[in-house]
Amino acid sequence: MNADVVILGAGPTGCALGTYLRRRGASVTLVEAVERPESVVGESMLPCSSLVFEECGLDMSRYMVKHGAVFCRNGEGVRFDFSEAEAPQWTYAWQVQREVFDLQWREVARQAGCRLVFAKALDVDVDQGRLSTSEGDLFGDRIIDAGGRQMWLSSKLRLRAGDQNLRNSAVGTRYSGVKSVGIDQPGDITICSIPAGWIWIIPFGGGLASVGVVMTPNCALKGTSEERLLGAIAMSPDAQARLDGATRVLPHRGLQDFTATSSTFYGDKFALCGDAATFIDPVFSSGVLLGLHGARGLAAALDGGDLAAWENEYREGASVFRKVIDHWYADDFMTLALVPAQYQKPYIRRGIVSLLAGDVFDPAKKSPRSMADRMPHLAALVRTHGLLPSADGHA
Numbered sequence: 264m265n266a267d268v269v270i271l272g273a274g275p276t277g278c279a280l281g282t283y284l285r286r287r288g289a290s291v292t293l294v295e296a297v298e299r300p301e302s303v304v305g306e307s308m309l310p311c312s313s314l315v316f317e318e319c320g321l322d323m324s325r326y327m328v329k330h331g332a333v334f335c336r337n338g339e340g341v342r343f344d345f346s347e348a349e350a351p352q353w354t355y356a357w358q359v360q361r362e363v364f365d366l367q368w369r370e371v372a373r374q375a376g377c378r379l380v381f382a383k384a385l386d387v388d389v390d391q392g393r394l395s396t397s398e399g400d401l402f403g404d405r406i407i408d409a410g411g412r413q414m415w416l417s418s419k420l421r422l423r424a425g426d427q428n429l430r431n432s433a434v435g436t437r438y439s440g441v442k443s444v445g446i447d448q449p450g451d452i453t454i455c456s457i458p459a460g461w462i463w464i465i466p467f468g469g470g471l472a473s474v475g476v477v478m479t480p481n482c483a484l485k486g487t488s489e490e491r492l493l494g495a496i497a498m499s500p501d502a503q504a505r506l507d508g509a510t511r512v513l514p515h516r517g518l519q520d521f522t523a524t525s526s527t528f529y530g531d532k533f534a535l536c537g538d539a540a541t542f543i544d545p546v547f548s549s550g551v552l553l554g555l556h557g558a559r560g561l562a563a564a565l566d567g568g569d570l571a572a573w574e575n576e577y578r579e580g581a582s583v584f585r586k587v588i589d590h591w592y593a594d595d596f597m598t599l600a601l602v603p604a605q606y607q608k609p610y611i612r613r614g615i616v617s618l619l620a621g622d623v624f625d626p627a628k629k630s631p632r633s634m635a636d637r638m639p640h641l642a643a644l645v646r647t648h649g650l651l652p653s654a655d656g657h658a
């Protein structure tokens with residue numbers, strides 16, 4: 264591939280894209296504003312990201328292994344193990360501290376031959392292939408925004424549309440002294456449902472964990488970031504049990520209104536990838552997976568492939584998660600998940616776990632899509648009859 268590509272953002276998406284493009288012969292410049300990556304959200308990986316980790320040669324041995332996810336509410340909980348997915352290729356993932364993970368990605372991209380320029384993107388002329396930065400102008404046959412949730416290029420080109428149904432906010436931090444309790448296996452992510460929101464606990468090992476809350480606009484929690492996170496923990500006996508005696512070790516960080524998508528992901532001289540193209544709510548930890556798979560597909564599409572087919576596949580994968588996120592906020596997910604063990608059905612667990620593993624791009628895997636479509640109906644059956652059909656007509 265004989266092209267000069269300028270990629271804005273050396274996060275996981277930008278670095279994976281740069282690595283794949285270099286291997287196809289493109290010359291790649293990555294433009295990154297922040298020299299030392301910060302401890303940002305986006306720490307819980309999904310098993311299906313392993314395809315990209317393996318292809319790009321990322322050594323994941325330093326991270327906490329994650330075998331599953333625990334969902335709980337008011338002292339009731341359920342654990343899903345990734346080995347229960349439909350024909351799983353990977354049965355575990357990792358919990359990553361982003362200040363380490365992002366540096367590792369940059370090194371992988373550098374070793375693949377990408378040029379990394381530390382500069383802030385300030386302006387762009389897509390038709391001229393010019394990105395103006397704090398360190399001067401950069402030129403490319405194509406400019407790709409992988410610069411994250413800010414959706415810089417998408418906003419400039421007036422392609423960005425917020426999601427009116429998901430205007431959530433979040434507060435995150437880290438704690439030390441966090442415990443595993445009850446059904447937790449070491450390394451599991453725990454999601455604690457609270458009224459109009461949910462809490463995440465992502466363990467890194469040795470008691471250190473990322474802890475945060477996502478709140479819908481209806482959430483009663485008000486005040487400073489600290490007050491809202493502490494208020495959320497006070498609402499959840501499940502979070503309290505895990506955080507009992509734990510100490511906060513980072514400042515609180517607030518985020519808001521982060522769900523949005525772009526009306527198109529590419530043009531003649533630009534493309535958008537990762538959060539810069541589309542970002543959906545983080546309850547199923549799908550962000551990094553979507554960015555990495557998007558990057559893998561975009562590199563192939565730019566190298567003589569089909570950009571329209573790439574965008575289509577990318578949107579379809581994201582839309583499976585988007586549907587289940589609506590089911591989460593309608594309480595259908597928790598209604599199904601918390602069905603007592605004796606009434607649980609293997610096909611439902613298989614569908615849920617395949618979603619949690621991120622298996623949304625393989626059309627041969629029917630159960631995640633089927634579960635995304637049928638969840639409201641199945642949850643209604645549980646609410647009305649307390650029972651579920653014993654066989655899945657779809658999977």
Ligand SMILES: Cc1cc2nc3c(=O)[nH]c(=O)nc-3n(C[C@H](O)[C@H](O)[C@H](O)COP(=O)(O)OP(=O)(O)OC[C@H]3O[C@@H](n4cnc5c(N)ncnc54)[C@H](O)[C@@H]3O)c2cc1C
Pocket residue numbers: 271272273274275276277294295296297304305306307308309382383384385409410411412413415433435475477518521536537538539545548549550551552554
């Ligand atoms: C509350 C919350 C919790 C989340 N939890 C998870 C989770 O558990 N698991 C998961 O997979 N995802 C999670 N996500 C999503 C995840 O953070 C993102 O999907 C992921 O980081 C996207 O990677 P990216 O490379 O596309 O963008 P980013 O990681 O945002 O990287 C973008 C890079 O571009 C750089 N940049 C930005 N603007 C400029 C500029 N103007 N000039 C130069 N450089 C620039 C930034 O410094 C950064 O390094 C969560 C998101 C939220 C809001």
